[in-house]
Amino acid sequence: MDRIKEILKGVHPEVDYEKEDHLIDKRIFDSFDVVTVVGELMDEFDIEITAEHMIPENFNSAEAISRLVSTLEEE
Amino acid sequence: MSFISMDFALFVTVALILYYALPKKCQWVVLLVASLTFYAQTDPKDFIYIITTTVSTYICAALIEDRSKKQKLYLEENKDTLSKEEKKQYKAKVKAVQKRFLISCLVLNIGILAYLKYANISIAYINLFRLTYFNSTEFIPFIRVLLPLGISFYTFQTMGYIIDIYYGKYERERNLFRFALYVSFFPQILQGPISRFGNLAPSLYGEKSFDFNRIRSGFYRIVWGLFKKLVIADRLASFVSSVMSAKESYPGLYILLAVFFYSMQIFGDFSGGIDVALGVSEMFGVTLPENFERPFFSKSISEYWQRWHITLGSWFKDYIFYPLSLNKSIIRFSKKVRQMGLETFGKRIPIYIPMFFVWLLTGMWHGSQSRYVVWGLFNFVFIVLGTELEPLSLKITTRYSLKESSFFMRAYRVIKTFALMSFLRLFDINADTAGAFRAFRLCFTGWKSFDITKVFEELSLPAEDFYVAVIAVILLFIFELIQRKGSVRVRIFALPVAVQWVILSALITIVSVFGYYGPGYDAASFIYGAF
Structure with a gap:
C-alpha cells in the first residue's frame, strides 16, 4: 500500500490519498495519469494489467488500486 | 436479400x-x-x-x-x-x-x-x-x-x-x-x-x-429505422449527390448545405439500418448492443466517437488501443522519456501512439482508398488538438466568465463538433483526397451568385423532396431530444392503445408516402453494408 501511495504521489503530490476516493470521477487523474500509474504498477509488482481492468472503479482510490494489484498478484 | x-x-x-x-x-x-x-x-x-x-x-x-x-x-x-x-x-x-x-x-x-x-x-x-x-x-x-x-x-x-x-x-x-x-x-x-x-x-x-410486447416493440423500431433510411437518408442522398457530382457549378452555400446534409444522410442510413437490425433481433428476443447514442449532441470529437458506431469504437479501444497502450515496451519508452525530464511529453506517449494506430486502422476499415486513411488521421489530429487545447479553452471561458454548463456554450460546442465532423465527411463523399480539399474550398466561394428563388431549378430537384427531407430531419431532432430523457417507445407504450395505433399508423403512412422510391433507386444499398 505504501509503495502504491508513493507511485500516486509521484503523479499528483498534492492529493491526500488517505481520504480521496474519487480520483477518476472528480477528474483529478486524467487518462495520461492513469496510464502512467499503470506502467509503474506493472513494473513495480510484475503484474499484467489489461483492457478489462481499465475501469474507473479500479483507480478511484489508493485502496482500490491496492485491491486490483493484490488480485492480479494472486493470478 | x-x-x-x-x-x-x-x-x-x-x-x-x-x-x-x-x-x-x-x-x-x-x-x-x-x-x-x-x-x-x-x-x-x-x-x-x-x-x-x-x-x-x-x-x-x-x-x-x-x-x-x-x-x-x-x-x-x-x-x-x-x-x-x-x-x-x-x-x-x-x-x-x-x-x-x-x-x-x-x-x-x-x-x-x-x-x-x-x-x-x-x-x-x-x-x-x-x-x-x-x-x-x-x-x-x-x-x-x-x-x-x-x-x-x-x-x-x-x-x-x-x-x-x-x-x-x-x-x-x-x-x-x-x-x-x-x-x-x-x-x-x-x-x-x-x-x-x-x-x-x-x-x-x-x-x-x-411475447406480444416484444414483437410490438421490435416492429416500432423497424418502422422508425425505415423512416430514417427511406424518408431522410435516401431523400437527402439525391440532393447531396446532385451537388457533389457537379460541385464546381454550384454556389458555395449549396456545397456547404450538401456537406451538412450528408452528415444527416449517413446517420439516417446507418442508424436506420441498425434500428432495423435491432428491431428484428428484438422480435426474436435477442438483445444486440446499441450502436448510436445521439451523436449530433456531442460536445467534442472524442465524445462524438463514443456515441457514433459505438461497437466499432469500443472494439478498437479494447483490442487495439489498450493492448498497445499497456504494452511494456511503450510503457518503458514513456518512462525513459519522463526520466529525461520530458514529463508532459513522456506521459502522452502511451496514449497518443496507440491512438494514432487506432485512427489509422479505423480509416483503413472504412475503405481501402488513401482518402479514408487521411480521414482517420484528421480525426486523430483533431482529437489530440481538442485534448491539448482544453486548458487554453478553459482559460478563455474563465477569462470571459462563460459557464461550460450554459446553453450558449453547450450549443457552441455541439455546433462546432457537428460542423467539424461534417467537413471530415468530405473524404467520404468525394472520390479522392484532392476532391475533398477542393470541395472544402468551394464551400466558401461563389456565395454572391446564390439566388434563393432559383435553388430547385438549378438543382433540378422538386421542391417538395427538399421540404419533406427538412421536415423529417426536424422530426428526427425532436425525437432525439425526447430520447435524452428515456426511451420514446416506453413512453408510447404507456399511452392508451388507440393512441399507440394512431402513432404507428401515422409512421407507417409517412414511410409509405414519403419514403424515397425515385427512378434508379436501390433500397438495398446501405452505405455501411459495403464494409
Missing part, C-alpha cells in the same frame, strides 16, 4: 412463426438455419470465407481453453511441491503456447480480410509505382474478387471472441453450430453492430416464450 424488401419481411415472418411454434430447445437452430439461408442469398462462394473464419476460430478457442484447463489441473495437483517461481515459469510457458494459437488465428482471419479488401488497391499502387519510377507498363493483373457480405463485421466479432478466450474472459462455446450462429446471426451480419460473445450469448441461445 435487402433489409428493405418484401422478401425480407416474409423471411422474418416465417422465421418468427417457426421460432415460436417449434419447441424452445430448437429456437437457436431456427436462427442458425435462418442466418445461413439469409447468407446464401448472396454469392454462395462467400460461404468459404465465413466457414473458414468460424471453424478456425472455433478450433483455436478450443486449443487455448484446453491449455488453460491443463494448466489449472497441473497447478492444482502440484500446489505443494512447486515454488512461486516455478509456477510463474510454467504459466509463462503455457501462455506462450496459447499466444501462438491466438496469433495464428488472427493472422489467418485478418489476413483473409486484408487480402480481399486491400489486394487490388495494393496492386494499383504497385503498378503506379513501377510506371512512375521504372516506366514499366507490365502491370500486375487485378484479382477478381468481391468483398463477401459482412466480412468486416463478422471478422471483428470473431477476433474479439478469440482474444477474450485468450484472456479467459469467458468460457468458449463448445457446440460448433451454436458458435456458427454467433458468427452469422442474420440481423447483424449486414452492417453490425459488432457484438461481444459474453453479452450476446445469453439472449442468443436462451429459450424464449412468445
